[in-house]
Amino acid sequence: MLLQTQLRRSLTKTVNHTRFTSSSSSTPSSTTDQQTQPQLTNFPRKTTHAHHHQERKPSSFVDLKCINVASGKGGDGSIHFFKGLVNPNGPPCGGNGGRGGDVWIVASKEVTSLGGLLNRYKAPDGAVGQRQNMHGKDAEEVEIIVPVGTLVRQPPIFLDLSTDGERHLIVRGGRGGFGNPHFTSNEIKGPGIASRGEKGKNIWLELELKTIADAGLVGLPNAGKSTLLKRITNANPKIASYPFTTLNPYVGTIEYPDSHTITVADIPGLVAGAHLNVGLGHEFLRHVERSNVLVYVVDLGGLDAGADFLVLRDELERYKQGLSGKPSLVIANKADLGQIAKENLKGLREAVGKSAQGKEMLVVPVSARDDKNIGVALAHLRKLVDGCKVVKDGDADALSVL
Ligand SMILES: Nc1nc2c(ncn2[C@@H]2O[C@H](COP(=O)(O)OP(=O)(O)OP(=O)(O)O)[C@@H](O)[C@H]2O)c(=O)[nH]1
Numbered sequence: 001m002l003l004q005t006q007l008r009r010s011l012t013k014t015v016n017h018t019r020f021t022s023s024s025s026s027t028p029s030s031t032t033d034q035q036t037q038p039q040l041t042n043f044p045r046k047t048t049h050a051h052h053h054q055e056r057k058p059s060s061f062v063d064l065k066c067i068n069v070a071s072g073k074g075g076d077g078s079i080h081f082f083k084g085l086v087n088p089n090g091p092p093c094g095g096n097g098g099r100g101g102d103v104w105i106v107a108s109k110e111v112t113s114l115g116g117l118l119n120r121y122k123a124p125d126g127a128v129g130q131r132q133n134m135h136g137k138d139a140e141e142v143e144i145i146v147p148v149g150t151l152v153r154q155p156p157i158f159l160d161l162s163t164d165g166e167r168h169l170i171v172r173g174g175r176g177g178f179g180n181p182h183f184t185s186n187e188i189k190g191p192g193i194a195s196r197g198e199k200g201k202n203i204w205l206e207l208e209l210k211t212i213a214d215a216g217l218v219g220l221p222n223a224g225k226s227t228l229l230k231r232i233t234n235a236n237p238k239i240a241s242y243p244f245t246t247l248n249p250y251v252g253t254i255e256y257p258d259s260h261t262i263t264v265a266d267i268p269g270l271v272a273g274a275h276l277n278v279g280l281g282h283e284f285l286r287h288v289e290r291s292n293v294l295v296y297v298v299d300l301g302g303l304d305a306g307a308d309f310l311v312l313r314d315e316l317e318r319y320k321q322g323l324s325g326k327p328s329l330v331i332a333n334k335a336d337l338g339q340i341a342k343e344n345l346k347g348l349r350e351a352v353g354k355s356a357q358g359k360e361m362l363v364v365p366v367s368a369r370d371d372k373n374i375g376v377a378l379a380h381l382r383k384l385v386d387g388c389k390v391v392k393d394g395d396a397d398a399l400s401v402l
């Protein structure tokens, strides 16, 4: 309970409201660690796999969430008069009300799940005006800190928070009301009226986390995706000999000898029928959907590696048409398994060749466990990822010429 409160505190940071520096970005603090990512999403998932030995931990990994957000009300203006000894009914001096607090949303790479968010965020109200023309204090603003890769939907708001530190105003606080001096006129020297502060706004936001990584690993359960991720990146995912070891997405970073980096997302294994919510279903595919390159990880120790590859492609297409058309690489894992691996590699190459539709899709046999041939796979992965970047940069150049 104490931990939960601390996490909540770390996710909601209030900072002093400064009207003139509202566009400045701040670096939020949070304690969530990439390596200790929490579990699963917030909707029920059916697990029908017969070999699922693992007991599920309670879920705190969340990639879809609706939250209610309210800005603060402006403080009311006040009605006061100077009361001097000479003139007990002096001129009006009621202060204006302070501005209500704004609510901002901030992307942070320190946060990896929407699970720590509160259901409701309410910025404080502005203070009421005081006597002697003292204006009420503006309220503090509230920041909602979400992972990089979060999409925010609430027409007409649509935000894609793709950069660390990115900050957007969601709802502005209400304006403060005017004190009675504002209503002075030639006819009325001592007005007995003030205006109320403007009400805050209250909206619902739909948040969806879609991980942003350069490459996404896609494979059947137990194919060795996490072993590969652990081998090639700084990530330290759980690895075990039963299916569905990985229950939530992980992102690791490959660092090449020349310091070039590529981020890779590992997601729970897919199974045939994932589109019918078999296994852990399709939902985790949203975490590879935005990767520019797909890396199929196929087990060469299985019954039919070619058929396994076709299952993966089919499930990707059923999730989103055209997804399997992304630049891809096939990593044929467990090449250390002797004759069965050899036969499977042949079948896999045939299946890939037939389904590649003229596009080049390399099949690289590796042993993630024994660290064999990984360098070749990494070199090719880099070429594919950089190829995507070159195309993008090229487009940008073309635009700047216009
Ligand atoms: N022989 C052999 N076994 C491997 C290799 N790579 C992984 N394994 C084993 O395969 C099993 C599954 O590995 P994981 O990395 O957990 O597989 P995964 O694809 O992440 O599995 P899920 O998270 O359940 O989808 C483990 O027992 C690994 O030790 C390999 O190159 N050769």
Ligand SMILES: [Mg+2]
Residues within 6 Å of the ligand: 225, 226, 227, 237, 238, 239, 245, 246, 268
């Ligand atoms: Mg795994």
